[in-house]
Amino acid sequence: MTANILTVDDSASIRLTTKVTLTNAGYSVTEAVNGAEGLATAKGSSFDLIVTDLNMPVMDGLTMIEELRKLPAQAGVPIIFLTTESDADLKARAKAAGATGWLTKPFDPESLVKIVKKVLGR
Template identity: 65%
Template sequence: MTASILIVDDSNSVRMAIRMALTGAGYAVTEAADGAQGLSKANGSKFDMIITDLNMPNMDGLTMIRMLRKSPAQCGTPILFLTTESEDAMKQQAKAAGATGWLVKPFVPDQLIKVVRKVLGR
């Protein structure tokens, strides 16, 4: 069964790059342009993983994760941050909010796929 992954990023070009890497590795991808849209899509469907940016309009990734983790249906869904932020304090906030992992942009597609496979176990 193909794993389904929600990508949440305000940059169309970043979403496209992530989508290309993930679909090329056999994953099904759904996209959202900000945290509010991501929250809505995540609450409307079941995803095996969510990959989100941190800094976005309408709702940032950290707020989205905090809200998702309040939902029993989303408490176990792995959530990876893929962002330009790399400060330890921000990583700690993300971990406290419920993020599973952290990758820094720009990303290497093979590295992203390796992390996704490791987290999903497939």
């Protein structure tokens, strides 16, 4: 069974790179352009994993995670931050909000697939 992954990023080029990388690895990918759209998409569908940027307009990734974690259906869904940020305090805040992992942009496609496989356990 193919894992369904939601990617949330305001950068079209990052969304494309992420989608191509994950699709080529055999995953099904749905995209959202900001945290608000990501939250709405996650509420309307079932995902095995969410990969999100931090800094986005409308709703940032941290707020989206906090909102997702309030929903019983989203409580156990792994969430990976894919962001340019690498601040230790921010990583701690993200973990406290419910983030499962962190990957810094620019990212190596192989590293993304490796972390996705590890988080999904497949």
